[in-house]
Amino acid sequence: MTLAPEARHAKPDTPRNLSMVGISALEDWEQSLSPATARVITGDARDTGLPDDSVDLIVTSPPYWQKRDYEHQDQIGQESTPQAYVESMMECLDEWKRVLRPTGSIFLNVGDTYYNRSLMGIPGLLEFDAVQRGWLIRNRIIWTKDGGMPEPAKNRLANRHEYIIHLALKPNYYYDLFGYAEYMGNGANPGDVWKINPERNMGSHLAPYPQELVRRSIMLGCPPQVCLTCNKPRTRVFERTRELDPNRPQAKRAMELADAARLTDDHIRAIQATGVSDVGKATKFQNGTGRNSKEVQRLAAEAKAALGGYFREFTFAKKVTTGWTDCGHGTPARGIVLDPFMGTGTTLKTAQEMGRDAVGVDLLPLMEEREVPAPRTSAK
Ligand SMILES: C[S@@+](CC[C@H](N)C(=O)[O-])C[C@H]1O[C@@H](n2cnc3c(N)ncnc32)[C@H](O)[C@@H]1O
Structure with a gap:
């Protein structure tokens, strides 16, 4: 084990006023730290x-x-x-x-x-x-x-x-x-x-x-x-994809139906935003009132018509990390x-x-x- 004196962090001039940074930014910062x-x-x-x-x-x-x-x-x-x-x-x-x-x-x-x-x-x-x-x-x-x-x-x-x-x-x-x-x-x-x-x-x-x-x-x-x-710690930001587990027969069928109906990514996100209950949790696709906007509800309804009971599959699709939160105060x-x-x-x-x-x-x-x-x- 290397025992070093108290941490001294390099502070490169990298102001960022974003609320989120991509994965590579996290890695860049990691490289720049002592x-x-x-x-x-x-x-x-x-x-x-x-x-x-x-x-x-x-x-x-x-x-x-x-x-x-x-x-x-x-x-x-x-x-x-x-x-x-x-x-x-x-x-x-x-x-x-x-x-x-x-x-x-x-x-x-x-x-x-x-x-x-x-x-x-x-x-x-x-x-x-x-x-x-x-x-x-x-x-x-x-x-x-x-x-x-x-x-x-x-x-x-x-x-x-x-x-x-x-x-x-x-x-x-x-x-x-x-x-x-x-x-x-x-x-x-x-x-x-x-x-x-x-x-x-x-x-x-x-x-x-x-x-x-x-x-x-x-x-x-x-x-x-x-x-x-x-x-504040930087926390992981992740998003659901439309990727399902092809080894599950229900998931496979859901993907076939989605392809046949040419459902777009917006359709899938609308399903994920409304969820099973229609109350909706995903802020991105809401209208700010806590309810899903009319457009999201329309897309979700179209998707549900095409998928029937299989729409549920897309509510637990694979999640991926899209970045990390950033408070905008520069190098952490x-x-x-x-x-x-x-x-x-x-x-x-x-x-x-x-x-x-x-x-x-x-x-x-x-x-x-x-x-x-x-x-x-x-x-x-
Ligand atoms: C079970 S050992 C910890 C083992 C450690 N997790 C490891 O992987 O090596 C407990 C340690 O607590 C230390 N210890 C006992 N009383 C303590 C106190 N009041 N303050 C700080 N350390 C103490 C002992 O010297 C001992 O090294």
Whole structure:
């Protein structure tokens, strides 16, 4: 990993007063920025020293309760009760609320702990208290893996999953479901179970999480570019095409009927604007009153007459990215990812690889440079 000083962004003179730029403009800007940086701070996750509103996404894995003793007086994880542990984590959330931009969010990887032969329900306690403090719990993702540490208990199943809690400050947090769904395969919502197996030396004493877990979190939650003037992330703009999946017989028939009736792109867009209910959602094709204009309704009616029940097919045609939003304030900066429990630096490395700037905080130096405690294996 290259550890560089704080990001310094090149600022070429490229004023753009458009509300949207094409994909190539995003790539041009990407080229013009200095390489993505990773910065390491020795400090406490509850007091990072970072400026207010300076981070787009937090991806992190704190020490789990009563698992590893990092032998530091300020460490989190060795509190005497689950409640005290949750209280420490709430102090973290208060600090993270301060450093996150309003559109920011957190992917928090946590596991539970057996104590006196019972699970303590720690992820649930964390979620409950976070909601009381105004956080939105958007997902509790199950991270499942094949295999894992051998467990001594003979009257319960071995634990093979952890959680990734996705917390946001406001409903309009940055989220690129479209890009993520494309990455995961077929464009549909891929769901809240992540099967990710360990990737590297995670066995004996290091406690890193897999890069793939971080990659998915960044893809979903960290904008590639952010405007430093208005603090807004650039978001993907996409449009439905008329392209359907030819492997589905209904879709194939819909395309045949559309060709036979020589339906134009405007016809197809009119179907997509009116949708199944005729109320209409696509702003481009409306008359500004929230209803579809007369012309759109006429085109949709013609198309529906030609397609019959097959018109529905075009309401879920393939979407493509047409560009990214632009607030018009010139060259943006890279999105910034923070890991306040940096450990071996998995988050920083992944963020840099994905063209995001990264900041890591830890009480101790990068784990590669220190002895790491073994986990307790007394859970029964
Ligand atoms: C589970 S490890 C993180 C592993 C990391 N995700 C990785 O991939 O390497 C937890 C880290 O939290 C650090 N830590 C514990 N208490 C802390 C605190 N109060 N503030 C900052 N770091 C802390 C430990 O030193 C340890 O490096």
